Amino acid sequence: MRTIRAVAFKEIQIYFSSPVAYIVALIFMALSGFFFVRDLGNPFPEASLSNFFQGATFLLIPLAPALTMRLLAEEQKLGTIELLLTSPVRDWEVILGKYLASFVFLLFLLALTSYYVILLVAFATPDPGPIYSGYIGLILYGMAALAVGILTSTLTSNQIIAAVVGTGILVVLYATSFIGDVVTGVWATIFNQLGFTSHFNDFDRGIIDSTHIVYFVTVIALFLFLSIRALESRRWR
Amino acid sequence: MAVEPENQADLELEPVTESADVDAMIEVRDLTHYYGPMPAVENVNFTVRRGEILGFLGPNGAGKTTTMRILTGFMPPTRGTVTLDGYDVVEKSLEVRKRVGYLPESVPLHTEMTVTSYLKYMGTLRGMGGRRIRHRIDDVIDVCRLEDYSRTIIGKLSKGFRQRVGIAQAILHEPEVLVLDEPTIGIDPIQVVETRSLIQDLGQEQTVVLSSHILPEVSMICERVLIIHEGHIVAADTPNNLAQHLRGVAQLEVEIGGPPAEVLPVLRSVNGATEVTHHPRPGVNAYRIKFREGLDLRDEISRTVVSNGWSLLSMQMSSMSLEEIFLRVTTAEDDVE
Ligand SMILES: Nc1ncnc2c1ncn2[C@@H]1O[C@H](COP(=O)(O)OP(=O)(O)O)[C@@H](O)[C@H]1O
Ligand SMILES: [Mg+2]
Numbered sequence: 001m002r003t004i005r006a007v008a009f010k011e012i013q014i015y016f017s018s019p020v021a022y023i024v025a026l027i028f029m030a031l032s033g034f035f036f037v038r039d040l041g042n043p044f045p046e047a048s049l050s051n052f053f054q055g056a057t058f059l060l061i062p063l064a065p066a067l068t069m070r071l072l073a074e075e076q077k078l079g080t081i082e083l084l085l086t087s088p089v090r091d092w093e094v095i096l097g098k099y100l101a102s103f104v105f106l107l108f109l110l111a112l113t114s115y116y117v118i119l120l121v122a123f124a125t126p127d128p129g130p131i132y133s134g135y136i137g138l139i140l141y142g143m144a145a146l147a148v149g150i151l152t153s154t155l156t157s158n159q160i161i162a163a164v165v166g167t168g169i170l171v172v173l174y175a176t177s178f179i180g181d182v183v184t185g186v187w188a189t190i191f192n193q194l195g196f197t198s199h200f201n202d203f204d205r206g207i208i209d210s211t212h213i214v215y216f217v218t219v220i221a222l223f224l225f226l227s228i229r230a231l232e233s234r235r236w237r
Numbered sequence: 238m239a240v241e242p243e244n245q246a247d248l249e250l251e252p253v254t255e256s257a258d259v260d261a262m263i264e265v266r267d268l269t270h271y272y273g274p275m276p277a278v279e280n281v282n283f284t285v286r287r288g289e290i291l292g293f294l295g296p297n298g299a300g301k302t303t304t305m306r307i308l309t310g311f312m313p314p315t316r317g318t319v320t321l322d323g324y325d326v327v328e329k330s331l332e333v334r335k336r337v338g339y340l341p342e343s344v345p346l347h348t349e350m351t352v353t354s355y356l357k358y359m360g361t362l363r364g365m366g367g368r369r370i371r372h373r374i375d376d377v378i379d380v381c382r383l384e385d386y387s388r389t390i391i392g393k394l395s396k397g398f399r400q401r402v403g404i405a406q407a408i409l410h411e412p413e414v415l416v417l418d419e420p421t422i423g424i425d426p427i428q429v430v431e432t433r434s435l436i437q438d439l440g441q442e443q444t445v446v447l448s449s450h451i452l453p454e455v456s457m458i459c460e461r462v463l464i465i466h467e468g469h470i471v472a473a474d475t476p477n478n479l480a481q482h483l484r485g486v487a488q489l490e491v492e493i494g495g496p497p498a499e500v501l502p503v504l505r506s507v508n509g510a511t512e513v514t515h516h517p518r519p520g521v522n523a524y525r526i527k528f529r530e531g532l533d534l535r536d537e538i539s540r541t542v543v544s545n546g547w548s549l550l551s552m553q554m555s556s557m558s559l560e561e562i563f564l565r566v567t568t569a570e571d572d573v574e
Contacts, residue, residue, distance in 0.1 A: 006361035014349060079345030083406070086309045087362040088334040235312045 003089045007097025008104070011071060015105045020070070024063050028109055032056050036116045047124035052116055053134045053204045057196070060145045061174055065166030067105055068149030069159040071098040072231070076157035081234075091231045095150065095224060102146045110138065130206035137203020140216035141196060145170055147223035154230040170196075173219075262287045262414060262444045263308060268317035270303050277303040278468040281317070285414075290440035292459030292476075293448035300468040301448035302342050305418050308446065309339045321414060335364070338407035342418040342448075344399055348392030352383055352402055355391055356409060363410040370409075377405040380435070397428040404432070408439060415439060417447040421454060433458055489526045489534060489554055495547030497522050507541060509534055521550060 015021040035055025039045050072094075075081040084094060120126045152166040153159070176195030180188050192198040196219075199212040263285035270278050278300035285291045293301045307314045308321065310330045318325060324332040347355055353374060360370035378387050381401040386394060391402060400420070407415055420436060421429045436458055439445060449455050455462050456476035464472040464479070472479060493500050497515055504513045504524055512527040528534050535552060542549045 003362055003364070006358055010347070010350070010358050013354075017349070078348075079341060079343050080347055082306070082311055082341045082345055083339065083359070084362070086311050086334055086337065086339050087359070088331050088364055089362050090331070 003093045004097040008100040011101030047126040061170045064145035065149040065163040069163040072153040073159045073162045092228045095227045106142045133203045144219040147220045151223045151227045154227045260286045264320045266318045271315045290445045290459045292455035292462040294455045295465035299465045310334045336413045338412035338415045340403045340407045340417045344403040353387045359406045381405040397424040415445045491552045492523045492550040
């Protein structure tokens with residue numbers, strides 16, 4: 001536990017002292033702000049965060065891998081992984097520590113967006129239900145995206161490749177649900193169930209369904225497990 | 238880490254030392270490692286005694302780094318076993334890693350951290366508690382003479398000072414074994430001298446394995462030297478004996494078709510041969526014959542073999558005798574300093 005904390009703490013410090021993380025935060029706030037205000041010009045704007053939530057899931061596709069790309073790729077590039085893996089630390093502790101750090105930064109990003117909630121409450125009377133559930137969904141979605149990014153960062157020493165491949169995987173997982181909307185029959189169900197979007201949308205509508213929670217937790221666990229295996233196999237290369 | 242240590246808590250017995258040598262800290266048996274089709278090290282055997290300073294001497298590409306990465310549990314060998322303090326580096330990797338301090342060749346450090354915060358991080362990874370870490374950081378900063386730089390960002394330090402930080406992290410947790418890969422490479426001569434004496438001090442209490450391609454350096458620091466060349470250990474002795482041994486010896490490698498039990502004594506009786514060793518390889522028996530330099534035994538040996546009714550399959554002056562390695566290793570010092 002202490003080692004997980006040590007790994008996470010070091011990465012969190014680096015997040016908050018590196019320009020990349022702040023650039024990611026800036027881009028996220030600027031663009032999610034755009035999504036938030038997009039429909040406010042309508043005659044009867046809806047007092048909800050739905051536009052923001054939908055926009056955020058889109059933004060996290062490139063931004064989550066951008067946040068995680070450094071975490072293991074750089075250690076491999078600089079060779080610091082040699083000292084990390086010859087310390088008495090288990091491979092899963094390394095992965096969990098790194099993941100935890102990226103999760104903390106995600107929470108920081110989402111905390112910034114409480115600004116939108118404050119605006120909404122100040123100028124309208126939104127239904128609080130979908131706001132709570134939307135944030136829960138967004139956190140789960142973000143955690144799944146970060147887990148994908150951790151895996152690609154473990155697989156390469158090149159940060160750019162880690163980010164690009166991570167984004168590619170997320171695009172596929174994001175778009176799968178849309179394929180489900182086009183095809184029919186059993187394929188529609190399969191594609192819908194596989195992708196992120198259909199599982200996220202219920203949260204956005206104010207519904208907290210345990211099957212969707214199970215889905216995201218499974219995706220997170222799967223990608224973290226693959227990351228641990230990838231790190232282990234790194235010793236055999 | 239294929240096996241989780243917790244799962245085998247009830248299997249955990251006292252570490253078994255197979256060798257009769259209870260003083261052995263590291264035992265390497267038939268170690269072979271392949272990266273691709275060619276072995277980087279092959280059938281390497283050696284033992285490091287407790288408290289010993291062992292030098293690994295060899296030219297670039299000899300297999301020093303490969304061996305050290307296996308000793309420290311960074312990667313498992315393709316074949317063979319390595320035990321450290323009785324623990325197998327593959328099966329009991331975690332136990333091994335608790336006992337080792339390691340300075341990798343390239344001195345990889347987290348350049349965006351300060352010296353103190355980096356050491357604190359490494360200490361926590363090694364399972365040290367907060368108070369012990371603070372205490373030890375003061376100690377190692379003192380020992381490695383980093384007093385003026387404890388709050389400096391590592392990326393801003395010169396190569397020589399980074400090397401000191403590398404040594405500081407290696408000794409931080411007071412490991413029983415220190416593995417130092419080319420600890421004096423690329424730093425200026427004054428720092429080289431300081432580093433050598435620091436290693437000698439550390440060697441008073443700890444078992445130290447260090448690698449180098451500089452012969453005088455190894456002779457100066459180490460109690461025992463292994464010369465490694467193209468993945469094979471070609472000599473192992475004290476620096477003094479090695480120097481003696483290396484003087485004026487030449488070597489011939491022959492492959493002979495015939496029963497080794499008969500061939501060996503005949504080869505040994507050849508006039509001028511000082512040492513004959515048998516190296517069975519798949520399908521063929523090879524022999525290494527050492528003789529005093531200046532002699533040429535090729536003629537005599539080929540006649541002897543043929544007159545005994547055996548077949549002479551190949552014969553060559555060894556591609557590189559110890560002496561040549563010695564020379565190459567010594568000249569390398571001029572490149573560096
Ligand atoms: N990661 C690697 N992948 C492929 N070959 C390697 C790798 N590391 C070392 N080698 C090869 O293995 C041999 C031994 O290398 P090394 O152990 O680094 O030698 P030394 O440290 O004595 O210079 C060399 O021929 C080297 O090219
Ligand atoms: Mg090397």
